[in-house]
Amino acid sequence: MERRCDYYVGKEQFLFFAASFGVPKDSPLGNALSPSSLTGRLTLRGRLPHPPLPHHRLSADKHGQSAASVGVLNAVLEAAAQEEYFVMLVTDKNSQFAGVSGVVAPWGLGVFEVAADGQDANVTQAQLSRVVGQARRLRQASWFVTVVVVSDDPAFLAAFAQGSVKARLMVWLTRLLILTRLPLHQLQPIRKLLSVTNSVLLLLDYTPAIRCSVYIDLPYSSGDAQQFRVATWIPHLGLTLSPGSRLFPEKYDRLANGPRLKVTYVEFPSTKKMVVDDPDAPEGKRVIAMDPEVTLFETIAKDMNFTFQISPPENDAWGVPTPDGSWTGMIGMLQREEADISMSVFHITAPRAKVVDLTFPVTIWYVRSIVRRGSCEVDPWGFVFPLTPFLWVTILAALTAVIFVMVLLSSCLPDQAHTQTRYPNKADSCIRTLLQQDVKVTGWWWWERVMLGVWMLMTVVLTRSYAGNLMSLLAVRYIPLPIQTLQDILDNPVTVLVPGGSTVETSFSDAPGGMLKKVGDLQKTGRFKPILVSELLAYLNSAVRSGHHVLTTIDSRTTVMIAQDFTATGRCDFYQAREEIVPMMAAFAGPKNSPLLPSFNRRVMKAIEAGLYYYWLQLYTPNFTACLKPPKKVVVRTTLAITNLWGTLVVLAGGLTVSLHVLCLEHICSHLPF
Structure with missing residues (x-):
């Protein structure tokens, strides 16, 4: 076989840099953040796709504890079934972790070391906040990140847990390993972090022999709940998984402890309810909402094994931003993490996506107007x-x-x-x-x-x-259908009603120009009126039915309200304007970086692809299509009544009255002496 060199290595070396933290001039934190007390080292290791280079292992520190730490870290990283990953190591100086060079990191290694030295907790928190900020920016610029925290200081671990949650360092795709020698009862401050992140706890024990237990915390567990041991590491045996366990499990795919979550929801007045038999409910009965969004949410909740408690927002509003950066309504509740997820769906907009996370789109909504149809009765005139x-x-x-x-x-x-x-x-x-x-x-x-x-x-x-x-x-x-476009609304003396605190309202009020702005400017003359969601049905039956108002909201709700009115009256008294405005995708929402959403999102995608949402929408709405395309003309085959033609009789009576007066006038004139 001929031996030859078919490949060569480029001579350019790139991506070598140093990073440091900046502080104000003469700041008292300058010494704490000096290179001797806080260091950040970043090592980038490249790998060609063909052929793959073997992991380069350097010898660890001769000290047995450091060697055990490196061994268990590499064992867990290799057993995590992820061949390519980037490692960020965060440690305090007291841990004296000397095995950095032995950690396997195919895509690179970033090391952040913070000097705690038993100093004040506020100083430790300040140092960690800077480290976490730098680590977050590094995580955003990297793929398949695994964060490794090594420390035996409970204050350091508690400060890291608090700072990482506040700075949103951890997302579900980022894995977290915490290596410590502390006993479990001293790790209560970090259990919340372990339960809501894709993480494992590595607990080293040197008595009587070196061994390491690997634990996980289940989400929504109580403080006294027991942690689950999923693996054990012994130097001469390696890593041994517990039966039926695996590292970094999908803890949110199906919640093991069946928690009760808080959800936020605004109910439309057009939503119908029905009482069904349920042996698990109080008194064997349960009230269900005949709403496709609620049914989809309940189906996913049952599959993910959680129940929920509804917490409605103030004023039944979806939420709009305030000058101080906070939000009102349901968006505000999710932003403040007062609710775990929403059962209502939201328009997907850029401002909302900055403060909450949104799922796979459930549907596409258009904003349309409900208008009263003209009368088809015979006019006496x-x-x-x-x-x-x-x-x-x-x-x-x-x-x-x-x-x-x-x-x-x-x-x-x-x-x-x-x-x-x-x-x-x-x-x-x-x-x-x-x-x-x-x-x-x-x-x-x-x-x-x-x-x-x-x-x-x-x-x-x-x-x-x-x-x-x-x-x-x-x-x-x-039958006249005069209002079909926004221009028709401007040309006719009608008042526009919109749900207050929703995207429908802000689409008009915050529009930079065009027809939307012209309609929004009608508020200055009293012809644009935001109303509560709970008042939509009342205004439809009063103000809109009178013919002086139009109700503008999402088309799925306008169709349901018109269909329900047809079911109650047997007539199509309303119609939807032809023009479709403000098309937007709608989705469920959760707090920013919520670990619940990835599993929830996968189920939403499957349900929508199966067509379940639109199936439930038509199933729960009798006469769904009865008034979608109302006729503009009606053929009448009934006989006319006196009520239809009394105008002609009025003309006849008026003519006879005038003739009688003329006759009297002629009779009087005939007897005058001229």
Whole structure:
């Protein structure tokens, strides 16, 4: 076999740097943070993909304790089933951990050493806060990070636990190893950190022989709950896992102790409830909300083995930011960690993503408006509607013009020709033609007959058009749907109702420009009104039904409210505006870096991909599609009643009254002496 060099190593060496902490000039912390007391060393070890280089192991310190520490760390790291990882080692100076060079770190090693020296706890906390800040930035720039903490100082470990939680150093994908010789009863301050992170506790014991026990803390455990030992390390035997155990288990995939979590939720007034049999519930009955979001949450909660207690926010608000950086409503509760997760879903926005974590999108929402539909009843004055008011005026003007022309031209004839036709006869003939009555033209000139014929042709077209439109209005009734876009809202004198403290409100009020800003500016004139979520249904049945208001909210809620109104009344009294605005994805939310969300998120993704959300949405909403596309015209086959045509009777009565007055006036005038 021919021996040759098919590869070469580049000569450039890169990624070599030193890092230090900065303090104000002449700061009293300068000595505490000097290189002699606080050091940070970063070693980067590269590895080519083909062929893989073996882990380079250097000899540990000859002291037995240091060798045991290195041995158990490497054993746990190798048994964690993760071939490539970056290690950050945090230790205090008193631990005298001299085996740094022997720690296996394929992608590099960062070492942070803090000098505690039995000094004040506040100074230790200040030093650790700086270390944790630097470690967090290093973690954000690295992949597959494993944080190793080595210390026998309980104050140091407690300060690290507090500082890492506050600075959000640990996320679920970051693994944590804490190596110490302290007994378990002295490690109570760090148990919360161990329970909420992907971590293991390595407890070294040198009596009577060197051994190390590996423990984990389950999430949501009480302070007196026993820690679980998952493995044991002995120098000559190596690492031995307990039966059915593994390192770094998915503790949140299914919560072993079935905790009771606090969830925040705002219930829509349109949500229906039903009582079902449940042998585990008090009195054997349980009330369930017929809401797809609640059903999805309850299904995931059952699969993850936790129950929950609902904690609603103040004013039933989703949450908006305040000038001091905090949030109100449900977002504020999650930001302050007053709730473990939300049972309501939120619009995914950049400001919200900065303060909370959001799951896989549950659905895509659009903001639409609910508007009252026009009435399809016959208007008693509908006989006037076939022609527009302008056309009525035009007909009267044309009648006057024809009479005036005929009289004017007749006045130009010789005096002896006036005896053939009289002026009142001409006016009477034009009016009778318009009313489709008979006309006598005996003794008329031919030019007069031509004008009357043209007028008669015009009136035939008008009367036939009027009769056809009138029949259509009586038989096919058109339902007006005037508001379809935001421009229609601006052009019509209606008031916009939106849920207060929600993205719908801020989409209008905080809009930089365009139609959204114009609608939001209606608040200055009282035509834009935020309301409580609990008042949506009441306003729909009162203000919106009156026709002077429109309700603007997410389309899934508008569809449900319209469907429920149809179920109650049997009519489509409302419709949704055609324009879809502010499209946004919606998802559940939890506190920032919550370890509960990765497992919860996987189940949300599976449920949405299976189509369960939309299945539950239609299942819980009878007549879901009944009013989605309401007809604009209705064919009426019923007979007309007096209530439909009383307007014509009013006109008849008015004409008879005027005729009676004219008759009386003529009778009086006939007896006057002139």
